[in-house]
Amino acid sequence: MKTTSKLYRTEQRYAYLFIAAPVIGFLIFAMVPLIYSIYGAFTNWDGLGSMDFIGLENFINVFQDEYFYKSMFNTIYMMLGIPIGIVLALLLALALNRGIPGTNTFRVLYYIPVISSIAAISILWQWAYNGDYGLVNQFLALFGIEGPNWLQNTSTVKPALIIMAVWKGLGYTMLLYLAALQSVPKSFYEAAKLDGANAFKSFWHITLPMVKPVTFFIIVTNIIGGAQIFTEINVMTPTGGPEYSSASVVFYIWQKAFGNFQLGYASAMALVLGLFIFIITLIQFKINEKNSFELD
Amino acid sequence: MEVAVANKKSVKAEPMSEKKKNRITDAVVFIFLSFGAIFMVAPLLWMFSTSIKTREDVFALPPVWIPETISFAKYSEIWSMGPLLSGISNSLIVAVSVTVIGTFTSSLAAFAFSKLHFNGKNKIFMMLFASVMIPYPVLMIPQFIMFSSIGWVDTLLPLIVPGFFGNIFMIFFLRQFLTSIPNSIIEAAKIDGCSYFQIFYKIIFPLIKPAVAAQLILWFMGIWNDYLGPILYLNSPEKQTLQLVIANFNASYAIQSDYPLIMAASVVALLPMLIVFIVFQKQIIESIAISGVKG
Numbered sequence: 001m002k003t004t005s006k007l008y009r010t011e012q013r014y015a016y017l018f019i020a021a022p023v024i025g026f027l028i029f030a031m032v033p034l035i036y037s038i039y040g041a042f043t044n045w046d047g048l049g050s051m052d053f054i055g056l057e058n059f060i061n062v063f064q065d066e067y068f069y070k071s072m073f074n075t076i077y078m079m080l081g082i083p084i085g086i087v088l089a090l091l092l093a094l095a096l097n098r099g100i101p102g103t104n105t106f107r108v109l110y111y112i113p114v115i116s117s118i119a120a121i122s123i124l125w126q127w128a129y130n131g132d133y134g135l136v137n138q139f140l141a142l143f144g145i146e147g148p149n150w151l152q153n154t155s156t157v158k159p160a161l162i163i164m165a166v167w168k169g170l171g172y173t174m175l176l177y178l179a180a181l182q183s184v185p186k187s188f189y190e191a192a193k194l195d196g197a198n199a200f201k202s203f204w205h206i207t208l209p210m211v212k213p214v215t216f217f218i219i220v221t222n223i224i225g226g227a228q229i230f231t232e233i234n235v236m237t238p239t240g241g242p243e244y245s246s247a248s249v250v251f252y253i254w255q256k257a258f259g260n261f262q263l264g265y266a267s268a269m270a271l272v273l274g275l276f277i278f279i280i281t282l283i284q285f286k287i288n289e290k291n292s293f294e295l296d
Numbered sequence: 297m298e299v300a301v302a303n304k305k306s307v308k309a310e311p312m313s314e315k316k317k318n319r320i321t322d323a324v325v326f327i328f329l330s331f332g333a334i335f336m337v338a339p340l341l342w343m344f345s346t347s348i349k350t351r352e353d354v355f356a357l358p359p360v361w362i363p364e365t366i367s368f369a370k371y372s373e374i375w376s377m378g379p380l381l382s383g384i385s386n387s388l389i390v391a392v393s394v395t396v397i398g399t400f401t402s403s404l405a406a407f408a409f410s411k412l413h414f415n416g417k418n419k420i421f422m423m424l425f426a427s428v429m430i431p432y433p434v435l436m437i438p439q440f441i442m443f444s445s446i447g448w449v450d451t452l453l454p455l456i457v458p459g460f461f462g463n464i465f466m467i468f469f470l471r472q473f474l475t476s477i478p479n480s481i482i483e484a485a486k487i488d489g490c491s492y493f494q495i496f497y498k499i500i501f502p503l504i505k506p507a508v509a510a511q512l513i514l515w516f517m518g519i520w521n522d523y524l525g526p527i528l529y530l531n532s533p534e535k536q537t538l539q540l541v542i543a544n545f546n547a548s549y550a551i552q553s554d555y556p557l558i559m560a561a562s563v564v565a566l567l568p569m570l571i572v573f574i575v576f577q578k579q580i581i582e583s584i585a586i587s588g589v590k591g
Contacts, residue, residue: 011492012413033434033442034438092329095328100329108574119523123562124562178585179585224431267438270437274430
């Protein structure tokens with residue numbers, strides 16, 4: 001008994017040693033900044049000297065700041081790309097799941113935008129959206145459509161960013177769906193067929209419920225990522241677009257913090273964004289829980 | 297005789313028609329996928345095509361995909377037009393040091409979390425994993441102030457040092473992977489007198505190597521392509537990572553509409569990861585697929 005506990009203690013000592021790095025990293029680079037950030041949000045922190053407690057003032061100002069609302073609206077607007085991407089990716093995955101020749105090549109081709117650097121992709125699309133010589137308008141011209149100057153126009157700059165985001169993320173979502181589709185037992189479809197179900201019915205009653213966990217994963221990760229969109233905006237519309245119509249929340253936080261040194265104010269906005277992400281995720285989990293089912 | 301043949305045909309008719317129908321659907325699907333693939337790849341080909349054009353060809357209407365005079369001049373020009381070379385070496389320094397050391401600390405921790413017994417194991421793991429929920433914008437301001445107070449702004453250190461402490465996604469993924477390895481191997485090694493570090497080094501690590509490699513590649517790509525971290529910390533041109541360097545190319549040379557130059561620099565920034573992807577596509581695609589199914 002005594003030896004067991006001694007062995008256990010040795011094992012425990014080594015275990016703590018092995019997990020020490022991530023635990024220390026978590027404390028220094030996540031816990032301390034988080035507490036610092038929460039405290040800073042209640043002060044007039046400017047990074048130079050003053051960090052006086054000012055109560056809820058920053059938060060009150062955030063909710064009266066038209067630029068905050070505008071950047072929040074832009075961020076949510078650009079999330080329209082998420083359902084579009086999901087539908088397209090599922091269609092592609094269904095197409096690839098038929099096992100036609102060239103499946104692997106297609107998979108690789110669709111995945112290339114995913115691994116490409118977002119900065120390079122943003123530069124490329126900025127050029128592609130050029131009103132006179134860009135690839136997009138020249139393609140539209142083939143159909144006799146005269147395209148706008150995409151990034152200089154308040155009504156087209158967000159759709160332009162959405163199209164690019166769908167293009168970039170499609171391969172990743174498709175791959176997740178393909179993996180999910182391949183794990184659906186073939187017997188389910190055979191049984192449905194014997195029961196007289198047509199293709200649409202077996203898609204609706206078998207495929208969709210079976211890929212639901214992946215859909216859930218995709219929605220949650222896409223919303224978390226979409227709420228933090230920054231690089232595309234920074235590279236393609238360095239001033240936040242015409243009339244600030246492409247600025248995202250993170251872009252606005254970044255400008256306030258590192259352009260104007262309103263660190264307290266920026267921290268308050270970041271916390272509001274963090275809370276927004278948290279609540280949306282929580283709602284997602286609740287909906288998912290309610291509609292989930294068990295396989296026997 | 298003829299009747300018999302006709303009968304035979306009509307007997308086979310039903311399954312044949314379904315096969316045929318399937319084949320037609322397959323063909324339609326193939327065409328649909330090919331069009332899709334063109335849309336996915338065309339912008340990237342356009343990027344390359346622009347980079348080998350002369351300035352006049354860039355503004356040719358209608359556009360040309362293969363210019364009459366193919367010129368690779370921009371690919372030699374870019375190196376003197378901006379700190380591209382130092383950008384590459386800075387990106388490499390960050391990505392290599394973080395992934396090598398971070399992978400070691402992550403896999404060691406994953407080993408402890410899945411195979412060793414200690415108090416509070418699950419609680420500590422859940423605590424670490426909860427940090428995924430904290431969005432980076434919440435942490436970036438205090439982190440910046442922390443690093444600036446010790447004089448690390450405009451150095452690569454703020455991008456490197458946090459990575460040394462491991463990556464929770466990698467720990468999570470390797471921990472999952474390790475559950476498939478029987479505990480009896482570890483018990484046997486203990487009886488043979490292996491120390492815990494030896495167990496990790498001689499038994500566990502070789503077994504999880506393929507999973508570690510896939511995760512390392514994904515992490516490497518993430519760091520190579522990172523933009524927000526570098527733009528916060530790096531100001532001097534010669535300190536910047538490759539992604540910032542090409543963004544600055546874009547900002548400076550777009551006014552002169554030197555698109556071939558900008559695109560050549562972007563191709564250079566994109567190419568290394570493209571090659572890594574093509575070489576390791578099987579491992580990368582597999583580990584992405586697994587992460588989705590298990591996540």
